[in-house]
Structures are given as C-alpha cells and as structure tokens.
Amino acid sequence: MKQEIMTITSQQQLAPRIFQMTLTGELVNEMEKPGQFLHIKVPREDMLLRRPISINQIDKQAKTCTIIYRTEGDGTKVFAELTEGDTLDVMGPLGNGFDVDCLSAGQKAFVIGGGIGIPPMYELSKQLIERQIEVFHFLGYASKEVVYFENEFIALGDTRFATDDGSFGVEGNVGNLLLDALTKEQPDAVYACGANGMLKMVAQVFSDNSNVFLSLEQRMACGMGACYACVCHVPDDETGTKSVKVCDEGPIFRASEVVL
Ligand SMILES: Cc1cc2nc3c(=O)[nH]c(=O)nc-3n(C[C@H](O)[C@H](O)[C@H](O)COP(=O)(O)OP(=O)(O)OC[C@H]3O[C@@H](n4cnc5c(N)ncnc54)[C@H](O)[C@@H]3O)c2cc1C
Ligand code: FES
Numbered sequence: 001m002k003q004e005i006m007t008i009t010s011q012q013q014l015a016p017r018i019f020q021m022t023l024t025g026e027l028v029n030e031m032e033k034p035g036q037f038l039h040i041k042v043p044r045e046d047m048l049l050r051r052p053i054s055i056n057q058i059d060k061q062a063k064t065c066t067i068i069y070r071t072e073g074d075g076t077k078v079f080a081e082l083t084e085g086d087t088l089d090v091m092g093p094l095g096n097g098f099d100v101d102c103l104s105a106g107q108k109a110f111v112i113g114g115g116i117g118i119p120p121m122y123e124l125s126k127q128l129i130e131r132q133i134e135v136f137h138f139l140g141y142a143s144k145e146v147v148y149f150e151n152e153f154i155a156l157g158d159t160r161f162a163t164d165d166g167s168f169g170v171e172g173n174v175g176n177l178l179l180d181a182l183t184k185e186q187p188d189a190v191y192a193c194g195a196n197g198m199l200k201m202v203a204q205v206f207s208d209n210s211n212v213f214l215s216l217e218q219r220m221a222c223g224m225g226a227c228y229a230c231v232c233h234v235p236d237d238e239t240g241t242k243s244v245k246v247c248d249e250g251p252i253f254r255a256s257e258v259v260l
Pocket of ligand 2: 219220221222223224225226227228229230231245246247248
C-alpha cells in the first residue's frame, strides 16, 4: 500500500449520478488483484476521512486505473466536479482482492454484480478470462435509466441483466437469472459484489459451493485495519465479540466466513 497524488486523465458521466474517472500515476504499478480498492482523500480541507472506491480497471501499459462511483454525499459530489488535469491524493491498493487462483483453465465462474457493486467485477472478469476461465455475468440494476457498463461486459462474454422494474433484462433481482442459469451450468466459483440483500441471496443459492466470494461494503475510516470502524461478525461466535475487519482482512470473504 502506498500513497500518491494521482492525476485525472478523464472523467465522464455514465448514467444519472454515476461517473467514471481515470487516474494516472506510479501507484498503478502496485495494482494487481481485482476487487481491491483505493482510499481517496476528498480535496476539501473540512473532509478528513478518505472515501473507499473499488478499482474498476487496471491498465499497466498506459499506467492508468479507472474507478466508477455514484454520488451519494458531499465527498463523492466533490469528486464529480473534478476534471482532466486535476489531482487526487490516493492511498492504495487496499484490501485482499478476489481469489482467482482457486480456479484453473476451463472451469466456470459466475460473476454477479448489483448496482454500484458492478465496477470491480469488470477487472475480475478480465483477469478470469485471461486465465481461460469460462465466465458468466449476472448484472442487476434498479431500472434501465441507471444501466451502465453493459456493453463492456457483453464484449467480455455471456452477460444477463435484471432490473427491479423490468425495464431492461428480466424483471426482479439477479436471483431469477441465477436460478435459470443453474438449470444449465454449475459454476466452480461464484463472485459477487452488491447490496447486502443480494449477497445473502447469493450465499443461500450457492450454499453447497465452498468457492463463493462476497465483496462486503462497510463504512470505513482509516481503511488500514487500525480503527475497527468496519468490523463484520463471524459465524459460530457465541460471545458476539469476534469479528473481521472489512478494510484489511476483506473486503472479500468466503460466504462461510462472515455473517451478513
Ligand atoms: C471496499 C469498498 C468499495 C467501494 N467501492 C465503491 C465503488 O466502486 N463505487 C462507489 O460508488 N462506491 C463505492 N463504495 C461506497 C463509497 O465508499 C461511498 O459511497 C462513499 O464513501 C460515500 O461518500 P460520500 O462522502 O459521498 O457520502 P457521505 O454519506 O457523506 O459519507 C460520509 C462518510 O461515510 C462514509 N461512507 C458513506 N457511505 C459509505 C459506504 N457505502 N461505504 C463505505 N463508507 C461509506 C464515507 O467514506 C464518509 O467517510 C465502496 C465502499 C467500500 C467499503
Ligand atoms: S476502517 Fe479502520 S479498521 Fe477498517
């Protein structure tokens, strides 16, 4: 993990409140694993806490990385006002990243993303495909209006969509897509990032698969394992005191390792 002032090389809006930003700097040399995140300082003196944002793409040759974020509060709104040439104080890469070594060439992976949990699944899918893993994408959004990055996933391989209101892909959540796919394909590993409800559903549907990897989202402060702001409970903990720190022990855990 290092810290650097990175330069924005592009920023564009993909959908309402959703932005894609590309950054350049030496820090890109440290970025290897999909699912890791950057801890980014908001360039405003009154905002001390960094904002965790997942790495969406790594391009070592161009020395760039891309993030995709949705404006939620003041911090992400400040990010959205930045333009090409502006700089950001970035710490990273942080977190453990997705385990891609558990699979070998020819095996199958289900890659599942919901809403603003979709961005890190793109770099994951690229790296799985490089390892000759057969990848199936299942992407869920609230509605057609907020669908983004759909063509990028289609370009990588088999991609199925669901929206809550049925305005794009099938109606409902990605669970419907998964049950349909399971009648034809059995994945050797399952990777998911999205809202807690979606992660719980994924853990349930694939309860007999030991390779289910879930990327958790917890509010964070230090991002480096020092403050315990981001803890998540573990199973078989009668005292209720055992926990894992999502920032440095995660954000990715096997489904059997955490209580959602
Ligand atoms: C590992 C990880 C990866 C993430 N990746 C992405 C991503 O790729 N794209 C994206 O849009 N969002 C992502 N998030 C969520 C993102 O960090 C929050 O939306 C963002 O911090 C909100 O900041 P804000 O100032 O706009 O909102 P505010 O609500 O004003 O933030 C107030 C404080 O709470 C923290 N906070 C608020 N919401 C969250 C949250 N959901 N998770 C963690 N901290 C939060 C902020 O960091 C800040 O310190 C990720 C979160 C985690 C933990
Ligand atoms: S955010 Fe401080 S320990 Fe995780």
